[in-house]
Structures are given as structure tokens and as C-alpha cells.
Amino acid sequence: MKQSGLVVASHGRHCVVETPDGERRICHPRGKKSQVVVGDRVQWLASTDEGTIEKVEPRHNLFYRQDEIRTKSFAANLDQVLILLAAEPEFSEMQLTRALIAAEAEHITPIIVLNKRDLTELHARAFARLEPYVKMGYTVLQGAFKTGDLGDLPERLKDKTTLVLGPSGTGKSTLINALVPNANVATAEISQALNSGKHTTTSTTWHWVDAERKTGLIDSPGFQEFGVHHIDAMQLAAYMPDFKPHVTNCKFYNCTHLHEPSCGVQDAVASGAISPSRYKLYGMLFAELTQPVNY
Ligand SMILES: Nc1nc2c(ncn2[C@@H]2O[C@H](COP(=O)(O)OP(=O)(O)OP(=O)(O)O)[C@@H](O)[C@H]2O)c(=O)[nH]1
Numbered sequence: 001m002k003q004s005g006l007v008v009a010s011h012g013r014h015c016v017v018e019t020p021d022g023e024r025r026i027c028h029p030r031g032k033k034s035q036v037v038v039g040d041r042v043q044w045l046a047s048t049d050e051g052t053i054e055k056v057e058p059r060h061n062l063f064y065r066q067d068e069i070r071t072k073s074f075a076a077n078l079d080q081v082l083i084l085l086a087a088e089p090e091f092s093e094m095q096l097t098r099a100l101i102a103a104e105a106e107h108i109t110p111i112i113v114l115n116k117r118d119l120t121e122l123h124a125r126a127f128a129r130l131e132p133y134v135k136m137g138y139t140v141l142q143g144a145f146k147t148g149d150l151g152d153l154p155e156r157l158k159d160k161t162t163l164v165l166g167p168s169g170t171g172k173s174t175l176i177n178a179l180v181p182n183a184n185v186a187t188a189e190i191s192q193a194l195n196s197g198k199h200t201t202t203s204t205t206w207h208w209v210d211a212e213r214k215t216g217l218i219d220s221p222g223f224q225e226f227g228v229h230h231i232d233a234m235q236l237a238a239y240m241p242d243f244k245p246h247v248t249n250c251k252f253y254n255c256t257h258l259h260e261p262s263c264g265v266q267d268a269v270a271s272g273a274i275s276p277s278r279y280k281l282y283g284m285l286f287a288e289l290t291q292p293v294n295y
């Protein structure tokens, strides 16, 4: 008999499915193409001690990155993406912008969180770099997770499904352990089961924050570059909230906002409505997305 379930971990061709009453078991997708990702709602069929995914329910969204060759999915059916930054190490505005664009493209709400506010001076400097993002309407929260100060985060996460993205050293483990005691143990157990005994922690894992299983937190492994090759260069400005209102002032409907006369975006840069750093990032991303692909 087919049962419904939620994919709470995945690695390669295996995944862990959780039933509505909280039981978990390893499942394998049927057929080669039906790759499942964490957050997928599925119909599965039990075999002796494992199971087979029979159907993946249609996704509301899929958060992913794409380089020139590969697509890497993070998770599906998200309410929000938490982009974790910290006073130190110094964050990359380029990586932040890429993650924000990928979230916009899938209509997923991003939340930027700046950790380590106990490091007063470094924090002030980092927060100043985030000012354009506050101005363009993004939620920017702050905390000092190590000291137990989670700021407004618990309230923002409540009853939602949130993917946590954090470059190494920002405090992602500290956060997840603060919200989900024993998260480490659960992740290690799942990884071990999925890797048939090998002890690695490379899989994306869903954690429940509350006993009622309403607040979901998805921890994903680190990555090097956030590729946005799935984005059409001509759509970039539409996914940048500081650019978007100005494109309607461009004379040419197919304006690239790089060199055309009577360009609303370039006017906004000149007037200070768009920050120079964001315009520079736009130019770099546009070049990257329009450059011929080298295999
Ligand atoms: N000053 C300060 N340090 C913090 C805070 N939160 C975490 N740290 C420290 O920052 C370092 C990185 O924290 P982790 O939680 O391991 O960070 P991570 O993002 O999981 O990093 P990886 O394990 O490299 O992926 C550790 O030395 C933490 O003790 C904070 O609020 N303030």
C-alpha cells in the first residue's frame, strides 16, 4: 500500500523518508530519472525493511544552483532561505547576491542573518556593508549564537520550512545545535545509514525544531561557488529589488543597463539609489551569464 512521506535526507540515490507519524526509513527512487531532494513530499511503497519512491508530488519550488555543467539542488518546498553571515570571516557580497537572486527566481523569501554581534567593531563594519540590502527591503536579523543570543530568529522560523545556507565559519553548526539539541547525532546516524556504514556528513538533513513537527530547519553541506547559470542575463535586474523599479525608466525595452543611453538603472546609480557595489556585481554577473560556455 502506498503511503505519504516527507524526504528528510538524501544522498546519491538513497533517501530517508519520514511518515506522518514520525517513523523513518531508507527509500530508493524507482527509475533513474526520479531524483528526490530533501523537502519533497512523496508516495512510497514499503518493501521488507526499506522502501521505494513511487511518486514525487509536484514541488512548490526548488532551490538550486547551477554552474556551467551541473545543477545542484539544495531542497524543495521551502518557505524561506536563511543566508547566514557573520562579523567574521568577512562575507562575500558576490556570494550573498547570488544566493538572493536564486531565491528570488524561485519566489522563496530570503532572510539575511548576521551572527557574532558580540564582536562589536567587526559587526559594525559588516552591518554597514548590509545597509543596501536593508534599504532594498530584505529582512536582516542579528545574533550572537555562541552566547545564546538568537535575536528574532526563533520567531521568524516558527511553523516554517527554512533552508540554512552558511559559508564555513559563520556559526551554522552553533545555530543548528542551539535550536535542535542532538542535531549532530541525528545527522551522523542518517549519514551512516545512507552511506552504508561510512561515516561522512555530506548529506542535506531536515531537522524538526519543535516536538509538534511544524518548524523545519534544513542543514545543507557547504559549497564553493553559488552558480546562477540557470538565470537569463536579461532577467537579472528583475531579480534585484534595488534595480527592478528603475528598469521601467529605460528607453530600450531590451536595455542591458550597461552602456545604453537613457537608462533608468544607470541614472539610479548616478543618483545613489543603487549602490556602486551592487552595480559592479550586476556587471560581473551579466558578463558571466553571457559569456560563451567552455567545456
Ligand atoms: N564571537 C563569536 N563567535 C561565534 C559565534 N557563533 C559561533 N562562533 C564561533 O565561530 C566559529 C565557527 O562556528 P561554527 O558553528 O562551527 O560554524 P560553521 O558555520 O558551522 O562552520 P563550519 O563548521 O566550518 O561549517 C566557532 O569557533 C564558533 O565558536 C558568536 O556568536 N560569536
Ligand SMILES: [Zn+2]
Pocket: 247, 250, 251, 255, 256, 257, 258, 260, 262, 263, 264, 265, 266
Ligand atoms: Zn537600462
